[in-house]
Amino acid sequence: MSDADLLFRPDLLAKYGANGPRYTSYPTALQFRDDFDLAHYARAAADPGASDTDLSLYFHIPFCDTVCFYCGCNKIATKNRARAKPYLAQMIRELDRQAALFDTKRPVSQLHWGGGTPTFLSLDEMSTLMTATRERFALRPDDEAEYSIEIDPREASAQTVAHLRSLGFNRLSLGVQDFDPVVQQAINRVQPLELTVDVMNAARANGFESISVDLIYGLPHQSVKSFRRTLDTMLLLAPDRISVFGYAHMPHLFKMQRQMDEATLPTPATRLALLQLVVEQLTDAGYVYIGMDHFALPTDELARAQARRTLHRNFQGYSTRADCDLIGFGASSIGKVGDVYAQNAKDLPGYGAAIDAGRLAIARGVRLTADDRLRRDIITELMCNLELRYDEFEAAYGVRFAATFSDELERLAGFERDGLVARGANRLEVLPAGRMFVRNIAMVFDRYLGAQRPDRFSRTI
Structure with a gap:
């Protein structure tokens, strides 16, 4: 067998x-309370017992140039690049308020920009945010830490990738979902193969340590034959990590999913066949099945961490840095500090109003028993x-x-x-x-x- x-x-x-x-x-975000007492967060942040624990920083950039119909992330679709400027200024003020709560001598060994599309920011705006972060927190040298960013290849040139490396980023996560043009059209994400190849080549040329790619099965018009072609192409590109998520059709929660024709979604039998194809092709190609929907090459840090029993999970998924206190910045971001989870206001007006009023943007949370x-x-x-x-x-x-x-x-x-x-x-x-x-x-x-x-x-x- x-x-x-x-x-x-x-x-x-x-x-x-x-x-x-x-x-x-755990507990999941459904247990977060709107009447969460911010004093719990402040006490957890100031806990002297955490002085030997590294910090992890997450920045949520919610803007996207176009909206992908399948997406359930907290995002704002806009072509107005000027909207990033006031949001960036608010995040920098948030950096000041969060830094005032923590011992900022604690080293940062993990940093992640997610979204939305972080590369919605201009190169200068990326530099501004990273410089502001380094001025307020003690970031470890990038050869001692994990600094990652989510990339939309439609939004990132080779120049962008080189700039990100110069800022200290050493890991890229690329959204692909499917290479088939019919599927791409149905999900409103037209992304020619050449764009993905260019970004991956640029990442390797600039010394990025790990490249992760996201695929999705269960999308409109997918078949075993078409998705096999996508997997064959992906294996030729040989990313260090591949995540293959099952599409969750939840139009009652995500209105944009109503833009897709439900009649074109794969049947339950086809979804199972697609899942079987994923497992067979990736494991036969030598990827380690980490669990759920994640695969990694045996040489990747994710696989090595699991072998050492040091793999961890946080709000971005699997992580190789356990026991960090996580500080969330930006609308909807979630932090984990000590025995407290805290989430910022999800909507941009609510987030901005809190920051402009001189407060933290935390709107809900829970203190763990x-x-x-x-x-x-x-x-x-x-x-x-x-x-x-x-x-x-x-x-x-x-x-x-x-x-x-x-x-x-x-x-x-x-x-x-x-x-x-x-x-x-x-x-x-x-x-x-x-x-x-x-x-x-x-x-x-x-x-x-x-x-x-x-x-x-x-x-x-």
Whole structure:
């Protein structure tokens, strides 16, 4: 039996198909409260016990020149580049207010610009934001840190890529979704192959350490034949990481998705065939299946971190930097500081009003309980390192794991019978076939899930 056969189990996909969280956090954002007390955030930021912990910074640039119909991100579609200037000024004022709360001698070992389209900013505006960041926080040299940015190849020339490298960025994440022109037209993202190739070549020529590419299966007009061509092309380009997300059609939440003809979406059977194709082609080509929808070359830091059991998850997904306090900047961004999650106002007027009034832009959040912290660590271990070693949790939390989670471990019996997990006296392991169902496995330990509307989450498969 091949590795792909072990990973892809058609007989179980229908059984475990469900809606569920992606667990970029636990508790999820649905547990954030509008009456969150900002004093909790300020105390967590000033905690002297965190002085040995590095910082991670996330900047949300919400602007896009055009809107992709499938997208569920917090974005603003506009061709008016002048809108970036006041937003940039507000983020710099936010940098001042956040820096005043933290010990800024703490080194920054991770930084990420996301969106939207961060390259909506001009080269000068990118320089201004990075300079302002370096003036307020202690960024490690780029050979000791992970500085990443999301790139739309339609918005980034070779000159842009070289400029980003000069600013210290060492990792690029490229949106592609599909190379097929019919699919691109249907999703309003026409992106000739040459643009993607040019950006990847420029990244390599300028010494970027890692190139990640996003694809999506389940889009209008996709077929196994057409998506095989996309995967064949992508494997020739050989990015370090490939993420292949299942399209979540949720027009009740994202109005722009109504622009696509539902009749052109792949049938459930075709979606499964597309997923099988992804697993087979990428694993046969030597990519390591990290879990969920992420694949990485064995030489990439993501695969190496998983092998060392140091892989982590944050609000941007899988991360190689565990235990950082994360500070979010910009509209809708989320931070994690100590035992607190805090999210800025999602809309641009609300964000701008708070900053212009001299306040932080935090609009909602949650302070984790002891039970939240324990379950967060359990879910993180499952999602990232695919196992639980009970003694580690017993030492860290003073609990008897098997007794405390007897109900949860019993609910995993069905997963064990299906060959997805192995339950031992002192350890729970996610087996190769279980990697595709790791969200379902983690959901067993989520105490909030029963009270949440399932249509707020995407399908796990």
